[in-house]
Amino acid sequence: MSVMDRFAAARLLAAARAPYLASALFALTPLVHEDAVGACADANWNLHLSPATAQAIPVEELAWSLLHQVGHLLRDHLVSGRDGVTWNTANDAEINDDLGAAPATAVTPDRLGLPSGLMAADYHRLLDLIDVPSELTPCGGAPFTGPAVMSALERDLLARAVASRIRGEAPYGWRRWAESVLRPSVDWRRALAFLVRRGLSRGQVDYSYRRPSRRGLPHVVLPAMVRPSPRVVVLADTSGSLGEPALRRVLGEIEGVLRACGHRGVEVICCDAAARPVQRVTRAAEVELVGGGGTDLRKGFEAADAPRPDVVVALTDGDTPWPERRRRAHVIVCLVDARGTPDVPPWASVVRVAA
Template identity: 80%
Template sequence: MSGGTSVMERFAAARLLAATRAPYLASALFALTPLVHEDAEGACADANWNLHLGPGPVPVEELAWSLLHQVGHLLRGHLGVGEDGPRWNTAHDAEINDDLDGAPATAVTPDRLGLPSGLMAAEYHRLLDLIDVPPELEACAGAPFTGPAVMSALERDLLARAVASRIRGEAPYGWRRWAESILRPQADWRVVLAALVRRGLAQASGRVDYSYRRPSRRNVQGVVLPSLVRPLPRVVVLVDTSGSVTEPALRRVLGEIDGILRACGTGQVEVVCCDAAAHPVQRVTRAADVELVGGGGTDLRAGFEAARALRPDVLIALTDGDTPWPERRPRAQVIVCLLEERPTPPWARVVRVAA
């Protein structure tokens, strides 16, 4: 490990500089364990919070930026995520570097990709299909080395919560959003969805009406009277099939809805797929069997209008939220399964679906 002392001196100076620039990340910066390798380049972390350093004379300013970048990967759980490594590396870097000033000329940023700022890695990952990444940009590929596990999973979780609790309004938007997701109590979206659907079905099934299909047993002077009936609640599922929504995500939520409806004894389900226009209604006995048609732009107002014509009691909408919404509240009880963090109308009951 020749040159280890000078490398460690630069690391100590860079860590202090990074902590000064982002004091809310100081505890994470000082949780890194530096390891020097002859064949390593720059600074790169592994999932065990080891920072692998090369012997090259990296300037302190550049190393400080790298430390903040690596801590961003660690705290946000990026390392080891995604099957198509290079593409996920680019998406992760775009999310992190959006909040970091002074990025090196070859670093990936949303601006250099020609993409909007303030998005999550999953959103950048999807948008990469629409662009050509400039060849001069180099995404962080992760450490080629793995060091010892210096912290348990519980200790890493406690560290993340401690960092999140220090983040205030002066921190960049991406860090504030991350802190909120860590500190906000998270209920399993499947449990929330099931509760909302069952509540909507229960309220709808409480309605009664008169029908001559099964005449009343009462006989009043030879007059046939209608009997009270309890109609089966009508459920319509509105599916956003625009190009911005992935089929695996839709299939996952459809599977959950299918299980909930079957458990509630609901028979036929009517499904409306919608991108910029509503497609023909599909009547299926299992929501999971729906044929997803579409792939264009997004305007769910057309889908809501088509669903309204079916007069549902409960309307379940699956969408990433990147759509205009109807101005007026539908007569049905509306449950929105939201695949991305976006604004929704005040009249909708919202379930935020975890990625």
């Protein structure tokens, strides 16, 4: 079996063991060369494979290594600026805590005599208090970097796509990571619930048999009072004034809105100098951020009127002309990387996203 065949078999096995990581595993670009040591990834999502190692180790162990390397990449260990043996050991302890069946020389919290379930920073502090067994070898990243196959924004989209697929059956460390990736700066659940309490959702309050009243009479089922969820349209500023870090925060807030809406789906309109077609999405990773020109959110607000929303969430740096008249929907302007104090109209609610 060739090196690439063994890699393909190991990747399929790894995806079967951790299906929530499948999209990350298939994003790896294998580079087979003699200078590689084992199987190590670089920050550009290239996997450097040594032909000798790939042929020598069992496919099951290579599958474990792929999951380990994906753990480094998704948790940004290779771009954090923290290196050295101690940090590599701490990073490995955090990742391998979730993998199980580790090779004999792999670093795990149990083999270090440390508690499980901690973050790399916690293990880093504790490593100063212990002697690391000499037979344990942290892997670290590849000593050289291959070509860039994804932009920073594409890597962020991939991470969000992976995080959105992680559920309760995943190990605790991966669930904790997913929560941190998908956590927005704004508590959209509370914000939208407040708007519903103010009666901004069409239909106001009504009766429903979906959730029967607890005060039902004997042999009689009575309806309960329910509040409908507001219809939300997200207006995403994709003009050239927003760089990739700001666009990543835009995606984070879109994910927060979706979670507040129960992932039933929202309409997203990207806008630079023109409004782009409406995108109906259930996950932020599905959003195609199109644009890059000048800024005129007035076009976006006009396009947002068509779905007749209850709430329009405008994610922008505020450097744009604004509509002169109040909108029918309630407007929340979420300022991302705003410079100074943008002149937001008084009829809009304003929140700021921390950098």
